[in-house]
Amino acid sequence: MEEKIKAKIMDSGKIKRAFNRITNEITERNRDLNNLVIIGIRTRGVFIAKRISQLIEKFEGIEVPIGILDITLYRDDFSERKEKHIVKQTKIDFSITDKDVLLVDDVLFTGRTIRAAMDSIIDLGRPKTIQLLVFIDRGHRELPIKPDYIGKSLPTSRREKVRVKLKDIDKKDEVIIIEPAGMK
Amino acid sequence: MVFKQKHLLGIQPLSTSEIITILDTAESLIEISSREVKKVPILRGKTIINLFYEPSTRTRSSFELAAKRLSADISNFSNQSSSVVKGETLKDTILNLEAMNTDAIIIRHAFAGSPYFISTFCSSHIINAGDGAHEHPTQALLDAFTIKQRKKKFSGLKIVIAGDILHSRVARSNILLFKKLGAEVVLVGPPPLLPPYFSKLGAKIDYNLDRAIKGADVIIMLRIQLERQDKSFFPSLREYRKLYSLTRKRFQKAKKDAIIMHPGPINRDVEISTDLADSTESVILQQVENGVAVRMAVLYLLLGGKEHEIAD
Numbered sequence: 001m002e003e004k005i006k007a008k009i010m011d012s013g014k015i016k017r018a019f020n021r022i023t024n025e026i027t028e029r030n031r032d033l034n035n036l037v038i039i040g041i042r043t044r045g046v047f048i049a050k051r052i053s054q055l056i057e058k059f060e061g062i063e064v065p066i067g068i069l070d071i072t073l074y075r076d077d078f079s080e081r082k083e084k085h086i087v088k089q090t091k092i093d094f095s096i097t098d099k100d101v102l103l104v105d106d107v108l109f110t111g112r113t114i115r116a117a118m119d120s121i122i123d124l125g126r127p128k129t130i131q132l133l134v135f136i137d138r139g140h141r142e143l144p145i146k147p148d149y150i151g152k153s154l155p156t157s158r159r160e161k162v163r164v165k166l167k168d169i170d171k172k173d174e175v176i177i178i179e180p181a182g183m184k
Numbered sequence: 185m186v187f188k189q190k191h192l193l194g195i196q197p198l199s200t201s202e203i204i205t206i207l208d209t210a211e212s213l214i215e216i217s218s219r220e221v222k223k224v225p226i227l228r229g230k231t232i233i234n235l236f237y238e239p240s241t242r243t244r245s246s247f248e249l250a251a252k253r254l255s256a257d258i259s260n261f262s263n264q265s266s267s268v269v270k271g272e273t274l275k276d277t278i279l280n281l282e283a284m285n286t287d288a289i290i291i292r293h294a295f296a297g298s299p300y301f302i303s304t305f306c307s308s309h310i311i312n313a314g315d316g317a318h319e320h321p322t323q324a325l326l327d328a329f330t331i332k333q334r335k336k337k338f339s340g341l342k343i344v345i346a347g348d349i350l351h352s353r354v355a356r357s358n359i360l361l362f363k364k365l366g367a368e369v370v371l372v373g374p375p376p377l378l379p380p381y382f383s384k385l386g387a388k389i390d391y392n393l394d395r396a397i398k399g400a401d402v403i404i405m406l407r408i409q410l411e412r413q414d415k416s417f418f419p420s421l422r423e424y425r426k427l428y429s430l431t432r433k434r435f436q437k438a439k440k441d442a443i444i445m446h447p448g449p450i451n452r453d454v455e456i457s458t459d460l461a462d463s464t465e466s467v468i469l470q471q472v473e474n475g476v477a478v479r480m481a482v483l484y485l486l487l488g489g490k491e492h493e494i495a496d
């Protein structure tokens with residue numbers, strides 16, 4: 001389907017400031033940063049997790065470990081979908097038991113991805129806490145899930161799509177809203 | 185993502201990209217088996233039947249664990265304990281099992297082509313776990329996965345398969361698979377166990393193990409099927425051992441980083457010497473470990489999602 005860009009919501013400057021603010025919120029709330037681990041949800045969540053980890057190291061001098069989570073095997077829309085999902089590797093090289101887990105995703109929409117991610121994390125161990133960071137909260141929740149850290153809250157219509165682009169993977173930092181062509 | 189098969193009847197019907205999809209998926213799934221909770225919910229509610237008309241420990245339990253680690257329900261049937269002994273036909277057995285709403289049937293049968301036969305009237309996914317001397321696709325896939333782990337790529341590799349090629353479904357599936365992935369395959373064995381028509385599958389044929397092994401990257405030793413030796417395919421076990429057993433001395437002619445594989449069960453000091461079977465060059469137990477991941481990948485790709493309906 002053809003798509004067209006409806007609006008550019010954030011540029012690299014805004015994105016940078018949002019990252020700085022979120023990082024400060026995380027360090028303020030988590031007194032013991034040595035107990036913090038970050039788990040990014042594939043694909044964009046991983047790059048956001050890396051950026052956060054770098055900023056924590058820059059501000060506080062503490063290196064926070066990062067894990068990668070693929071939630072394909074925990075999806076609830078699995079048998080309804082026509083297309084099969086590619087399973088990618090989950091790579092969490094540390095124990096999460098008794099840790100403060102910071103779960104990171106790019107866009108929070110229905111909340112179903114986060115439900116799957118939490119189920120997956122709990123199968124891997126028993127964390128002390130799970131906190132949720134999303135870069136964009138676009139609303140339309142279908143489950144009782146609320147993020148702890150938000151880059152930007154963005155009211156959207158259901159048919160629109162939100163893309164978070166990051167320079168590590170998409171060559172530039174920006175957040176855009178996309179509308180499927182032929183719709184108003 | 186490329187995977188459009190409804191069944192896994194053999195390596196032959198698979199495209200190279202479908203094979204790569206299976207291997208990549210297995211790569212992602214292997215980590216689950218080393219978790220503390222070795223289970224993910226993706227195939228929850230799916231019913232799988234393990235139907236084994238021939239004895240097996242490795243393959244049957246490997247499929248069983250693969251299904252369980254994906255949260256599917258699996259039931260085991262073997263011919264000794266089922267109504268087969270009362271004279272029920274294969275078709276009737278399958279129709280009866282399917283009447284219990286199965287999603288997949290994994291079958292091992294002494295007759296080549298039986299999985300295909302079942303697939304013509306059965307709506308479940310059919311997985312071939314070995315049919316006569318025809319194919320054993322998941323064994324070939326786990327062999328390929330193990331080779332990929334060690335060697336990274338297939339082009340330029342020299343893979344020697346030695347032993348009883350004639351009766352080996354593993355050899356047939358392996359030849360087809362390695363050729364699709366671009367490796368060179370050399371078959372070795374005594375002439376009565378290695379008919380010349382195997383060259384039609386794209387493999388080279390050699391009757392001299394010492395010569396064939398030179399420069400090999402991978403050596404796959406096949407089991408001498410002692411239970412089939414009543415037809416005397418070679419004069420004596422002692423002679424076979426002398427000419428075709430993999431010993432340390434023979435192995436030294438292969439490449440320095442060559443690996444030794446065997447689909448099991450091994451006859452120690454018949455086709456392979458005990459010290460080699462237990463050596464660091466042997467990846468026989470890694471094959472078994474990888475088997476679970478590869479079978480998980482196959483079950484996931486066949487049973488998860490509905491892509492085959494588009495292909496239909």
